[in-house]
Amino acid sequence: MKSRNEIITTKDKEEEFWAYFESAEWDDCNEQYENCYRNGFGTTKDIERYLKSAKGGNSDGQFNLRNCYLLENGFTKDEKKAFQWYSEGGNNDLGCYYQNGIGTMKAFQRYLNLAEEGNSSGQHSFGNCYEKGIRTTKDEEKAFQIYLKSAKGGNSNGQFKLGNCYLVGIGTTKDEKKAFQWYMKSAEGGNGDGQFNLGVCYTNGIGTTKDEKKAFQWYLKSAEGGNSNGQSGLGSCYENGIGTTKDEMKAFQWYLKSAEGGNSNGQYNLGNCYLDEIGTIKDDEKAFQWFLKSAEGGDSDGQYNLGNCYADGIGTIKDEEKAFQWYLKSAEGGNSNGLFSRRNSYQNGIGTTKDSN
Numbered sequence: 001m002k003s004r005n006e007i008i009t010t011k012d013k014e015e016e017f018w019a020y021f022e023s024a025e026w027d028d029c030n031e032q033y034e035n036c037y038r039n040g041f042g043t044t045k046d047i048e049r050y051l052k053s054a055k056g057g058n059s060d061g062q063f064n065l066r067n068c069y070l071l072e073n074g075f076t077k078d079e080k081k082a083f084q085w086y087s088e089g090g091n092n093d094l095g096c097y098y099q100n101g102i103g104t105m106k107a108f109q110r111y112l113n114l115a116e117e118g119n120s121s122g123q124h125s126f127g128n129c130y131e132k133g134i135r136t137t138k139d140e141e142k143a144f145q146i147y148l149k150s151a152k153g154g155n156s157n158g159q160f161k162l163g164n165c166y167l168v169g170i171g172t173t174k175d176e177k178k179a180f181q182w183y184m185k186s187a188e189g190g191n192g193d194g195q196f197n198l199g200v201c202y203t204n205g206i207g208t209t210k211d212e213k214k215a216f217q218w219y220l221k222s223a224e225g226g227n228s229n230g231q232s233g234l235g236s237c238y239e240n241g242i243g244t245t246k247d248e249m250k251a252f253q254w255y256l257k258s259a260e261g262g263n264s265n266g267q268y269n270l271g272n273c274y275l276d277e278i279g280t281i282k283d284d285e286k287a288f289q290w291f292l293k294s295a296e297g298g299d300s301d302g303q304y305n306l307g308n309c310y311a312d313g314i315g316t317i318k319d320e321e322k323a324f325q326w327y328l329k330s331a332e333g334g335n336s337n338g339l340f341s342r343r344n345s346y347q348n349g350i351g352t353t354k355d356s357n
Helices: 028-038 044-055 059-071 079-088 091-099 104-116 120-132 140-152 156-168 176-188 192-204 212-224 228-240 248-260 264-276 284-296 300-312 320-332 336-348
Strands: none
Touching: 120 140, 120 156, 140 156, 156 176, 156 192, 176 192, 176 212, 192 212, 192 228, 212 228, 228 248, 228 264, 248 264, 264 284, 264 300, 284 300, 300 320, 300 336, 320 336
């Protein structure tokens, strides 16, 4: 079984760095929305508590209440009321409101104002706009400079992003040692993504000496903080005995947490657990279902394994055409197994027209 622990960054796969969440924006706003869906905000009991908390000036209560209005969780959707509670949360929260599709024209200006005021969180979000070209021309050098200000201001998200810049060479010269140093600062500040990436650095000797015990400790911190990447990474440690005693049952439990949190790599690893009886009873149908979730989430390994399920009728009805389509997606993501299976499908006319060339 293959379990990946790789740096999470924003570069494409062609740069040889895979993202666990390929569709994620990696900004505070989208993470907030994901958490709102994931944790099931919006039950009647929750709403009453959020309303009371919000009226009392509690920022967490205001955040939860505005998302209930915006996401139709327990309330009739009401963007005006959502806007009112976003306004109560301050400029950075209001920037999130604008950036997520309601008045997005104002998001860039909102973050600009915050950045100019020296707000490190606003600087992080402003840098994200330049990195991704959100309401402005994409400019990686400007993004780097803004992340640098955010990072030096003590913002753990800014430190994480700055680490990514140095790791891959976004707007600056690639420097793995500096990447490691900024991941360390981010991790020590309690950032789950920073902790995960620091674990990967120690696992693979990126910018530092390889140290599997330290890697395990940082994956553990990330996982216990609820980070789905960290949970998948910790599962890999337990499965393979990286920095700790091998324990397949613990591996399964952490993969399950990661998978249920929507992590496509965790879903892939969980599918393998069910397929190969790792820490749990063999269940081909569950394996298929988790590979499907992983594949739909953009994980190239999940796409490849889903193709295998359709090719061999594992947990589902055999369907060579569907197998080929998933091999094709996996190959498009640069997956070596997907590339091989795509070539084999064309050469032998399996699920597609035979290519004689």
